Amino acid sequence: RKEVEQDPGPFNVPEGATVAFNCTYSNSASQSFFWYRQDCRKEPKLLMSVYSSGNEDGRFTAQLNRASQYISLLIRDSKLSDSATYLCVVPATDSWGKLQFGAGTQVVVTP
């Protein structure tokens, strides 16, 4: 099983709608999780850190389900500017200091 798995999408979302997608992870001992946003051919940028059951920042909500080992990201009232690839990041199982990146979920918000 891969360390971190994401549905690649794309998720095509009408402007103003809600979209949610998951990220599954294999390291049951992980204590922290991150969602990054990456625009085409640019560097990933931190969207949200998740250290407990979840986190909320404006229109973005991350929820952690430790029993099933997945984290979700929900985007409410989608904007055209939310179109991007969302990367899930989890500490690696085999060594301190490493973070494992999912391949990303592409979201396309349409007018």
Place this chain on the structure above:
Amino acid sequence: NAGVTQTPKFQVLKTGQSMTLQCAQDMNHNSMYWYRQDPGMGLRLIYYSASEGTTDKGEVPNGYNVSRLNKREFSLRLESAAPSQTSVYFCASSEAGQNSPLHFGNGTRLTVT
């Protein structure tokens, strides 16, 4: 507030040539990382430096070497470039290891012909 600065932004090499990618951070972070990103794949860790004076291999270290010159700077060297090393390279730093978020540089787009 520069954050993480990478140079160069673009580079074209011929097979067998060598080059060094430079990375510097001004956030006083302890840990620094080099990733590569290829189409359809997630970021893969090449090397990382947990703290000044230490370096460790990541997932795909073959063909690369690194130097943690001081706390600020972490360079990546390709001794003999190969077409398989065509990729986008990102340097990143974090305050302290895997429970701290990463801050990325703008990336270096490398093509090896």
